[in-house]
Amino acid sequence: MSSWDLWWWVILPYLALLTFVVGHVWRWRYDQFGWTSRSTQLQEGPLLKWGGPLFHYGTFAAIAGHVLGILIPESFTRWMGVPENAYRWFSSVAGTIAALGVIAGVVILAFRRTAVPRVRATTSPVDWLALLLLLVVIVLGIIPTIGINLLGAGYDYRMSVALWFRGLFSGSPDVAAIAHAPLIYQIHATAAWAILAVWPFTRLVHAWSYPLWYLWRPYIIYRSRVAARPTEPGTSGRRWRRIGVRY
Incomplete structure (x- = not known):
């Protein structure tokens, strides 16, 4: 394991997770009045009516798919009697539907923030950064889902990326597994923990205020x-x- 791999796939992810936790604690203690999306139907209604549900429900479905595909080991689904081909087909179709919903929602909400002056005035630079990172994660997530897993032979990310990700929480991340994964998966993972790092300082914190x-x-x-x-x-x-x- 090179020093670059150690820095990129171990140190930076742990720093992102630490920032995610400490940042939320700090934000809750010192900025509770800012714990909101700061964007309501009072500023604009029709676009929010369509973009909000598409983005939120699509995101919930995508998170559920990541929990099933990354946090749950392949041995568990095999023990449940789920054939690997059936699992890949279901995850690809469901992931594609969720990703399309998220993309449609992000495009509508991004247009809303750009085209509506009152909404644009409430958007900070770090919010734009979070939106850009979301677009990167979404696009790089749907490309392998459709182009590799659904249309091609597929790449078994549960035996590579998933091992590294679960290892972060057990204190023994498999750096070799993620370092030898396709580049698109590496960029997807990098953008994901970058979102975790900026999350506490953006309007994304309102996700915990249901x-x-x-x-x-x-x-x-x-x-x-x-x-x-x-x-x-x-x-x-x-x-x-x-x-x-x-x-």
């Missing part, structure tokens, strides 16, 4: 006015009704 607490928040009682029946003498024409809603 309001799950809203599901079990108690109802709040408020009053709304409705028209009273005209047959009631001496009424003011209105009466009150108690309605319980979540707030």
